[in-house]
Amino acid sequence: MNLETELKAALRRQNPGPGFANRVVAATVPRRRTPIAVWAATMAAMLVAGIAINNEYQHRRAERASEQVMLALRITSEKLNVVRAKVLKLETPEEDLEKGN
Amino acid sequence: MKQFLLVLLAVVPLGAQIRITGLEGLEAKAKSSVEVGLDPAMLKLAGGIFKNGGADGTKAKALIDNLKAVTVRSFEFAQEGQYKIEDLAKIREQLRAPGWSKIVGVNEKQGRELTEIYTKSEQGKMAGVVIIAAEPKELTVVVIEGNIDLEAVAQLRGQFGIPNIPIPFESKKGGKE
Numbered sequence: 001m002n003l004e005t006e007l008k009a010a011l012r013r014q015n016p017g018p019g020f021a022n023r024v025v026a027a028t029v030p031r032r033r034t035p036i037a038v039w040a041a042t043m044a045a046m047l048v049a050g051i052a053i054n055n056e057y058q059h060r061r062a063e064r065a066s067e068q069v070m071l072a073l074r075i076t077s078e079k080l081n082v083v084r085a086k087v088l089k090l091e092t093p094e095e096d097l098e099k100g101n
Numbered sequence: 102m103k104q105f106l107l108v109l110l111a112v113v114p115l116g117a118q119i120r121i122t123g124l125e126g127l128e129a130k131a132k133s134s135v136e137v138g139l140d141p142a143m144l145k146l147a148g149g150i151f152k153n154g155g156a157d158g159t160k161a162k163a164l165i166d167n168l169k170a171v172t173v174r175s176f177e178f179a180q181e182g183q184y185k186i187e188d189l190a191k192i193r194e195q196l197r198a199p200g201w202s203k204i205v206g207v208n209e210k211q212g213r214e215l216t217e218i219y220t221k222s223e224q225g226k227m228a229g230v231v232i233i234a235a236e237p238k239e240l241t242v243v244v245i246e247g248n249i250d251l252e253a254v255a256q257l258r259g260q261f262g263i264p265n266i267p268i269p270f271e272s273k274k275g276g277k278e
Contacts, residue, residue, distance in 0.1 A: 065146040072171045075135065075243060079234045079243060082234060083232070
């Protein structure tokens with residue numbers, strides 16, 4: 001077989017079979033897209049979740065910071081009172097100490 | 102003149118924060134230790150928590166709002182002699198900088214117990230306080246930058262978990278100094 005014969009064989013008319021026209025028409029119909037409202041709702045839900053997570057994170061950080069502040073103030077207060085007691089003790093005459101005043 | 106000023110600025114870091122140094126390694130020897138380090142951002146966050154905390158919360162918030170930084174290092178040891186008073190030298194060295202003055206200094210037991218309070222003033226206002234409390238089995242250094250009311254802090258006894266331990270001789274002397 002030469003090339004001409006091969007081409008003729010390959011390009012000969014063929015019956016496309018029943019329903020060909022319907023298949024072509026179906027393929028040209030645009031696919032159904034996800035409505036924009038669904039995207040918007042998904043985005044909004046993600047945003048709300050993100051904000052909530054961030055708020056919770058910030059709240060925990062704030063709680064931790066406040067605990068640390070209170071611990072620092074507690075230690076400071078205790079030490080100030082120790083210093084105060086020492087200074088008062090130094091200022092108190094010996095006879096007052098013996099009397100237990 | 103410009104060179105002189107640059108040299109001066111390099112030598113005397115005005116307003117430099119006091120750093121708790123020289124105590125590295127004590128944590129391993131201590132029975133328990135506390136480390137607190139709060140920068141302005143953390144203090145702002147903490148202040149927000151007390152916004153709706155009633156009268157006590159308002160008092161605490163007012164205290165915190167005026168602070169710029171808080172650093173605490175505290176160690177409790179099982180035995181005496183786990184640290185030396187010389188370990189505090191680097192901290193005490195920094196407190197010789199201009200602006201700082203020692204308001205209380207109690208040295209007991211032949212130098213084995215040391216209690217000091219330093220304050221920093223800026224334009225007539227309290228701008229910082231450092232407390233050094235060295236006892237045989239306990240060592241605490243508190244560095245607070247900002248405008249702090251020491252009396253208000255001392256009066257926190259009985260609030261926020263701070264024990265309300267009566268101070269000996271306090272009533273006799275008429276209470277607060």
